[in-house]
Amino acid sequence: MEIIVKINDGPSATSYKDGDIVQAFTQDEIYYHHAQNKCNIKNFGFTTDGMRSPEPLLIKYLEKTKTFKFERLNSNEVRRTNLLTSQEDILTTTPNENEEYIDVYQYVTRRLKNKNHLIFRENGLEYWYAKERANIDVNALWSDIETHTSSLQSQHTKFSLSSSEKRKFLVMNCCTHTCEDDHYDHTCLDCSCHCDLSECSKEVVEEKTSSVVNRIITDYFIPDPEDEDQTPKPIWDVEILHKRKHQVPYWDLASSLSLNVDDVRNTSVEIDSRKEPQQRPSVEAITINKIDAGII
Amino acid sequence: MTTTTVSIGSRSNTVDTETPATSSGSGPLYTVTFGTTPTGIAVGHIGTVAAFSWDDEDTSNYVYVVTAISGDNITVKYLKDDNERGDASPYGLYSSGGSSGSPVQQVMVFKRSGITTAQASASAPSYTVTFGDAGPPADLHVGDVGGGADESSGCEFTYLVTAIDLSNKTVTMKYVHDDGGNGTTSPHGLQGADGNQLIIDFNRAFSTITLFEEMIDDSSPNYWGSSDDVVGELHADSNFTDNTVTFDQKQSLSSVTLSVYSDDRHDGTAESGALWKPTTASGHDVGIIRINIDNMIVEWLDISLHELDSTNTNKVIVFVGTNDDNIIRNNIFHDKDGDPGNNGCFCIHVLAAGASSDVISILNNIVYRWENTDSGEAASAINMNAWSGTVNIYNNTVYYVHSHANSQPGEGYKFNGNANQTANVKNNISHTVTANRLARRRAFVDTGTGTSNVDYNLSTSDSSSSYDAQGANSIIDVSNDNDSTPFFVSVAEGSEDLHLHASSPALEEGYDLGTTNSVNIDIDGIDRDATGVTWDMGADQTSVASTTTTNTSFIMFVE
Numbered sequence: 001m002e003i004i005v006k007i008n009d010g011p012s013a014t015s016y017k018d019g020d021i022v023q024a025f026t027q028d029e030i031y032y033h034h035a036q037n038k039c040n041i042k043n044f045g046f047t048t049d050g051m052r053s054p055e056p057l058l059i060k061y062l063e064k065t066k067t068f069k070f071e072r073l074n075s076n077e078v079r080r081t082n083l084l085t086s087q088e089d090i091l092t093t094t095p096n097e098n099e100e101y102i103d104v105y106q107y108v109t110r111r112l113k114n115k116n117h118l119i120f121r122e123n124g125l126e127y128w129y130a131k132e133r134a135n136i137d138v139n140a141l142w143s144d145i146e147t148h149t150s151s152l153q154s155q156h157t158k159f160s161l162s163s164s165e166k167r168k169f170l171v172m173n174c175c176t177h178t179c180e181d182d183h184y185d186h187t188c189l190d191c192s193c194h195c196d197l198s199e200c201s202k203e204v205v206e207e208k209t210s211s212v213v214n215r216i217i218t219d220y221f222i223p224d225p226e227d228e229d230q231t232p233k234p235i236w237d238v239e240i241l242h243k244r245k246h247q248v249p250y251w252d253l254a255s256s257l258s259l260n261v262d263d264v265r266n267t268s269v270e271i272d273s274r275k276e277p278q279q280r281p282s283v284e285a286i287t288i289n290k291i292d293a294g295i296i
Numbered sequence: 297m298t299t300t301t302v303s304i305g306s307r308s309n310t311v312d313t314e315t316p317a318t319s320s321g322s323g324p325l326y327t328v329t330f331g332t333t334p335t336g337i338a339v340g341h342i343g344t345v346a347a348f349s350w351d352d353e354d355t356s357n358y359v360y361v362v363t364a365i366s367g368d369n370i371t372v373k374y375l376k377d378d379n380e381r382g383d384a385s386p387y388g389l390y391s392s393g394g395s396s397g398s399p400v401q402q403v404m405v406f407k408r409s410g411i412t413t414a415q416a417s418a419s420a421p422s423y424t425v426t427f428g429d430a431g432p433p434a435d436l437h438v439g440d441v442g443g444g445a446d447e448s449s450g451c452e453f454t455y456l457v458t459a460i461d462l463s464n465k466t467v468t469m470k471y472v473h474d475d476g477g478n479g480t481t482s483p484h485g486l487q488g489a490d491g492n493q494l495i496i497d498f499n500r501a502f503s504t505i506t507l508f509e510e511m512i513d514d515s516s517p518n519y520w521g522s523s524d525d526v527v528g529e530l531h532a533d534s535n536f537t538d539n540t541v542t543f544d545q546k547q548s549l550s551s552v553t554l555s556v557y558s559d560d561r562h563d564g565t566a567e568s569g570a571l572w573k574p575t576t577a578s579g580h581d582v583g584i585i586r587i588n589i590d591n592m593i594v595e596w597l598d599i600s601l602h603e604l605d606s607t608n609t610n611k612v613i614v615f616v617g618t619n620d621d622n623i624i625r626n627n628i629f630h631d632k633d634g635d636p637g638n639n640g641c642f643c644i645h646v647l648a649a650g651a652s653s654d655v656i657s658i659l660n661n662i663v664y665r666w667e668n669t670d671s672g673e674a675a676s677a678i679n680m681n682a683w684s685g686t687v688n689i690y691n692n693t694v695y696y697v698h699s700h701a702n703s704q705p706g707e708g709y710k711f712n713g714n715a716n717q718t719a720n721v722k723n724n725i726s727h728t729v730t731a732n733r734l735a736r737r738r739a740f741v742d743t744g745t746g747t748s749n750v751d752y753n754l755s756t757s758d759s760s761s762s763y764d765a766q767g768a769n770s771i772i773d774v775s776n777d778n779d780s781t782p783f784f785v786s787v788a789e790g791s792e793d794l795h796l797h798a799s800s801p802a803l804e805e806g807y808d809l810g811t812t813n814s815v816n817i818d819i820d821g822i823d824r825d826a827t828g829v830t831w832d833m834g835a836d837q838t839s840v841a842s843t844t845t846t847n848t849s850f851i852m853f854v855e
Contacts, residue, residue, distance in 0.1 A: 011515040012545045023506045029537060029575060033306050036534035043335045068790035080788065091788045095777065102786035107793050110785065114563040131790040132573060134603040150314050150332045160308035162499040163443050164454055164518060165507060206539065206576035213579065218647045219682045219713065221674065221704065224735045236639045237647045238581045240542060268475040
């Protein structure tokens, strides 16, 4: 997991505070960002008739990232294939049992006016891919990229940040350490105890970037006259008390993380504390819950 | 007032790394092919090679600029090398093998960088720099940042790109920062202290929307002045995955706009431009974009909640209360499913009252597939009920809002729940709003507490009659089975296209709402006033006057 840490307090009560984890990414998310850059539609050209050129890498990328393939069969019919289940159905201007329909002529005509369109054509009939999947096998994507380009997945382990961002924030990475000795209280900053290291999950990213909120009632649903219970049901909402619940107290970890705190706090100095996978500290060793720690 | 535009995107400075396979030419121009197909390389990019020569038994770093691309053939022009060997082939493309072997091809690293030939500082801290040969990188954008490392002074400079003139091969760059305290009057970073022109590396100003927001909250921002109008433009480098971004301080900025670069805007359908697709939950009721500042515009976004079905994310735009002159326009929000938790799902939702003189405008947006599968919770697309100021809800399209609850509604639009609210609701479409009970199927909910001006809207026959579109010029009970008259171009899952179909009853049934806040610009960027016909209802303007007088058909299609 890569984390971007706020340096110095923001100006307002609700601003990010020194050490707050402003943003975090899983390793897979970073790989996927780079894969999207490599397979960006702007990297692929058009055929002479204005269709998107069906480059092998682009097709493989779309097959692995989209949910559906649509293939025009004639002036009215489109075959939709679910790429996850291989289930097929036919769509026309007449609604199906789910009230779905498509006017394929109008659809394709409109798409082709977008210079970033993703409409391909084979044997005179158009096809396209649509709806990004929820879960994407980034290693499979990178296998294709490595087959078709000179880019290597192993050289794309870090999120792309500008030098300005690296001066303004402390960028570092961490992972989950599982200790053979079950030492829950050790720091695992340099992992001399030979922990098993693994990537952090999306849930960890979510938790570490969560806010501190207070629930409030903002509105009510109106009961219908025929309802037995005429009590308006409240609509709850939240107010954000603190933008982030977790922080990295880098000033306390400077020695073990080999950081010079003065350099970190000097926004003229670019600090990139991201390490190779086997050198990454434990996420639980470097982050603290500000509520549990009594900070807020 | 100064407008400062900054780019937001994830692409890196390094574009590609390739090893030449063949080369032709005799310098300074060489046409090169590579072992694999290059990706992402554009005219104006810089390619560097570290090549060894037996002649002087040393490695020299060669710098080339891309001057032309034709298929897999890339023409590069020699600019310089450390050892001043010059442009004679083959050095720089491959190392010389000396007397003992064949030349060895060397890796060429392509970057979004450039070398200027001159700079003019007439309006310092802005400098207009000139690029030779092919000009600046073809994929450089206003709002990107350029960094120049002046090795002779040991100092790194940062500039913000404020204008690009490709015809004159010039870029205007505003000094932002240097780490040596040299200040704005120095040309360093563009030209070294030793007089040599430097390589400038270009990047996006911000990698994520969250980092953009963090600087909006900064009292000492790098890129803009304290009272500027700031525009953050998303670029479709990769998906934006920020799970929640809270705009709750803007210091003394005049306004904040979160937009999309013009070439990366959606075409009125999902996933056709820059895509914001969070991969983790926002927190229940927090929202993906949370706004608590005045003078903010959110436009041209495509936000998909498809990956969040099993999470607690239940809102896209949340107005917290400080929201005067907030405008939400030309966005597509879609694909909320699942059970986000015990408060239902609301796409655009105002929480607090605000001041009676405050105005929020919701214009030309599309919301579709907004579903809550919980048996006891609501699904609501645009809910501005609690606002105490003026709310303008104009020309939006809501399609398929579905609550699975008996006791809670599926709502298209809800407003006028505050005695001080004035709700202006016109030209909107609510199509297919459903819940388990008919009484809960509500296209337009006018709570009736304040003042409402509601007309020229359209609701489909699924809506409870009490919540049909109100007003003498509204259209109600439109069939939503689509058997005889398709309403939209497509409602097939995955290829939804909610542009109006040629047979749609919403064509030319709207009202001319003028040009305030660009309400006349539809979901594709079409100016309704330029079409020469009555406005259509909904976010899309399909109708346009025929320019051929002999044509019997009055309607043709644009976009």
